[in-house]
Amino acid sequence: MINFTFYTPTRVLFGVGRIKEVGSEIKKSNVKKVLLVAGGGSIKKNGVYDTVIASLQEQGIDWVELWGVVPNPVLSKVMEGISLAKESGVDGVLAVGGGSVIDTAKAIASGIYLDDVWASFLGKEKIKQALPLFVVLTISATGSECNGNFVITNEETKQKLGNHSPLVYPKVSIIDPSVQRTLPWNQTANGACDALSHIMESYFSGGGNETTLYVDEALTKAIIDATDKLMLNEDDLEARANLAWAATLALNGVSAAQLKGDWASHDIEHAISALHPEVAHGAGLAVVFPAWITHVWKENEPTFRRWARNVWDTDDVLTAVERLKSTYKRWGLPISLRELNLEKSEIPAIAQNATQLGKLGTVKELAQEDVEKILEIAY
Amino acid sequence: MINFTFYTPTRVLFGVGRIKEVGSEIKKSNVKKVLLVAGGGSIKKNGVYDTVIASLQEQGIDWVELWGVVPNPVLSKVMEGISLAKESGVDGVLAVGGGSVIDTAKAIASGIYLDDVWASFLGKEKIKQALPLFVVLTISATGSECNGNFVITNEETKQKLGNHSPLVYPKVSIIDPSVQRTLPWNQTANGACDALSHIMESYFSGGGNETTLYVDEALTKAIIDATDKLMLNEDDLEARANLAWAATLALNGVSAAQLKGDWASHDIEHAISALHPEVAHGAGLAVVFPAWITHVWKENEPTFRRWARNVWDTDDVLTAVERLKSTYKRWGLPISLRELNLEKSEIPAIAQNATQLGKLGTVKELAQEDVEKILEIAY
Structure with missing residues (x-):
């Protein structure tokens, strides 16, 4: 603890x-x-x-x-x-x-x-x-x-x-x-992805801190359910309320209690949108996070497996990543750097920008080469 | 909402x-x-x-x-x-x-x-x-x-x-x-039951408020897991931390957001311990809550069924109640008025004390006769 x-x-x-x-x-x-x-x-x-x-x-x-x-x-x-x-x-x-x-x-x-x-x-x-x-x-x-x-x-x-x-x-x-019922759909979807990402930034740094892991899984499922309902009916007030409240709890301290937090995926996304301000934060996270999981999950295998099982109903982490990506895709979010209209040749510059103030993350400390690998997976 | x-x-x-x-x-x-x-x-x-x-x-x-x-x-x-x-x-x-x-x-x-x-x-x-x-x-x-x-x-x-x-x-x-590692076991168990009861007081008044329902199920599972671990090893610091943090979230607003709350079971327990100050609050709740559920669950069937399924892995509410009671029993808690050394003849006086300021609860508004029925189930 x-x-x-x-x-x-x-x-x-x-x-x-x-x-x-x-x-x-x-x-x-x-x-x-x-x-x-x-x-x-x-x-x-x-x-x-x-x-x-x-x-x-x-x-x-x-x-x-x-x-x-x-x-x-x-x-x-x-x-x-x-x-x-x-x-x-x-x-x-x-x-x-x-x-x-x-x-x-x-x-x-x-x-x-x-x-x-x-x-x-x-x-x-x-x-x-x-x-x-x-x-x-x-x-x-x-x-x-x-x-x-x-x-x-x-x-x-x-x-x-x-x-x-x-x-x-x-x-x-x-x-x-x-008042959120009139938002363009892509803003609702970006918001849902941002909230999910806040939970994941805390969750994957966890281990025995089961109370918060359980709560984070609950918030994750609530966000996915509410967003799926809004995809069918953007006017669904109850789903709007559920998504809104879950997004608040995702970063008011509740989702992060007992946990160290990682935040490398956010840092990488910040580098992308620092260089490409047209990339929405939520869309950038939809691209980066699955790739980050793919690169680092063996560093804290029990927690990634717990997430796969309790959220995605599989024992295989990479299958869970595919299900996360399908969810983003279903919501119309990009899941590759290509879809953000970035060139492969920009990867070193993004990785350099991301690591300019030092290594990133706690689950695995990422140097520039690690960030490049993650961005290649994301390409 | x-x-x-x-x-x-x-x-x-x-x-x-x-x-x-x-x-x-x-x-x-x-x-x-x-x-x-x-x-x-x-x-x-x-x-x-x-x-x-x-x-x-x-x-x-x-x-x-x-x-x-x-x-x-x-x-x-x-x-x-x-x-x-x-x-x-x-x-x-x-x-x-x-x-x-x-x-x-x-x-x-x-x-x-x-x-x-x-x-x-x-x-x-x-x-x-x-x-x-x-x-x-x-x-x-x-x-x-x-x-x-x-x-x-x-x-x-x-x-x-x-x-x-x-x-x-x-x-x-x-x-x-x-510092809680040296508590007598019955105090740990009473505390866990009190925290679980706070969650149930909110949860069962819910419906479409899925974010909080999910969170409440998570806290319920966290409390049960942590208490079971402490029963095996009262020194387990991680389990102490998980139980402590879940008990705080169980009544700091997180478990109750979006929900009306019921609180009849607490009111009934208060009447019991007003007349019998030797009854610990958590022990009284262990006796009252399962009986309350048995009496009122048909008033908000979908939410009670959701609880049965998501917490107790059954579609039948009464089976879920039995599993809740087995859990309390496993922890050494009383599950009947008899075990609290109360006489059946005291039921009307307790019910009268509980309802002295008016009807109780929101899931079902309870008059004195309802409280008597619940106490008879609990006997």
């Missing part, structure tokens, strides 16, 4: 019709003016923006808006947000969107107090303070609504790096699964 | 050797003097008391001690604690023990600010403030280390009632599973 700390202070308001509570929640925290961070405009189409604004107005909370956060969110937008937050004198940040919007909001909320926000991603400056953060979630995938993690891409240096601080946990996150 | 709020702000420090962190955690919260609440003295035998005191001294935190909390903790001890807390001017409460100790500590922490602490159990006075609470857990069972619930028995009125406030969540709970 390993020691761990479980800390998940975010208050989650889950359910249909709860977005209108956002104003009163912000008011309870004594925040007067927020920076509203948003993406490309889908929240204007699905009514979420109008509900949020009405709630802010009703509670007398002022706001300024930062639009245009893109998938694989970038440092330049974070810098723009920090300037705007400083100029306008906000005392809180409100993210209305998915993981990219929340991660950008976390970087702004903490970055406003830093000399150089990017230095904190490189471990050169420490986050000591942050504006209170509130979240209205519009796509379940990254789990960012209920943790202290955030990932930003520096477009200039072509680095996509993760960051963490207990100070950027959202105070409140509102998850109304009904 | 139903709307819910998930809020679990307690910071859990889990693992071997972590009890010595208690002083620095209390100091971080700026607390200078705590009321240390404890039970009958087992913490002096297993070394936990010495570790706690050394840590308080090292951090310069003063304390006064309240000893003698008993299983099925009583109001008179709460009153004694409130007086002592007021006299000695403490600004925090530190519970060192199991659920009874923690529940007493919660009642004191909130009761110090109330005109009449028992009135808050009857819903006649509202908890508006509480001293910060810290916990060192010595037996995993009630989940009280990570929630806002507490149950106290009023010896005069013979009422055992639950209470809840978000203000009494522990700030920090330390769970070192290694």
